[in-house]
C-alpha cells in the first residue's frame with residue numbers, strides 16, 4: 001500500500017444470500033482527507049462502511065483486502081478494528097437512551113494515544129459541540145436528532161479514530177445543523193484524521209469533501225475531486241431515482 005494512505009481497500013466484494021451488493025476494485029484514503037460516498041438508495045453505501053469495520057445487520061459474505069496503515073485487518077473482529085482506530089458512526093445514531101450525555105461519552109472506551117492518533121477527551125467533545133455540554137445531564141432519549149448525531153460522533157472521537165466512517169450523519173437534520181456537523185468534519189480532518197462520509201445530501205457533502213465517489217448497484221461509476229465530478233448528471237440522477245442503463 002502507498003505509505004501516504006491510511007486506509008486501502010482492494011477487491012472488496014460483499015454479498016447477501018448470494019446477491020452481490022458491493023464490488024469495489026480499489027479505494028484509498030490519506031490522513032487529513034475527507035472522501036464522500038454518494039449514491040441512490042440500495043447502492044451499497046452502508047454495505048461499504050459496514051464491511052470496512054466488519055459489522056452488519058445481516059449475514060453478508062465479504063471477501064477482499066482491507067488495510068489500515070500496515071495492518072491487514074479484514075480477518076479481524078469489529079472490536080479489534082475499533083482498537084486500531086477504524087471507527088464507524090452507524091446509520092441511525094446509536095446512543096444509549098437511558099444514559100445521560102455524560103455517561104454516553106464515558107462509555108466510549110478509549111485507547112492509548114499514539115503518534116498520528118488523537119483520543120479526544122470529554123471536555124474536548126464539549127468544546128467541539130457546545131450544545132452537548134449544555135445538555136450533559138440529559139438522557140439520550142431526550143436528545144434531538146441533531147444532538148444524538150453529535151453524541152454519536154463524540155463517542156467515536158473518544159475512541160481515538162485514525163479513520164472515521166460516518167453513515168448519513170446529516171439525515172433528518174435542519175439545514176443549519178447539517179452544515180455545522182459537516183463543517184466539523186473539516187476541522188477534524190485538519191488535525192490529520194481521515195474521514196469516509198456517506199451522505200445523501202450531495203450539495204452539503206460537496207462543500208466539505210476532497211473527493212467524491214458515486215456508487216451505483218455496488219460499483220464505483222464515478223470518482224474524483226468534488227469540484228470536477230459534482231456537476232456530472234449521473235450524480236443528480238442517482239438522487240432522482242433514475243437509472244442509467
Ligand SMILES: Nc1ncnc2c1ncn2[C@@H]1O[C@H](COP(=O)(O)OP(=O)(O)OP(=O)(O)O)[C@@H](O)[C@H]1O
Nearest residue numbers: 016021040041042043044045046047048057058059
Ligand atoms: N442485511 C441485509 N440482508 C440482505 N440484503 C441486504 C442487507 N443489507 C443490505 N442489503 C441489500 O444490499 C444492497 C445495498 O444496501 P445498502 O444498505 O448498502 O444500501 P445504501 O446505499 O446504504 O442505501 P440507503 O441510501 O437506502 O441507506 C441493497 O440491495 C439491500 O437491499
Ligand SMILES: [Mg+2]
Nearest residue numbers: 045046047091
Ligand atoms: Mg445506507
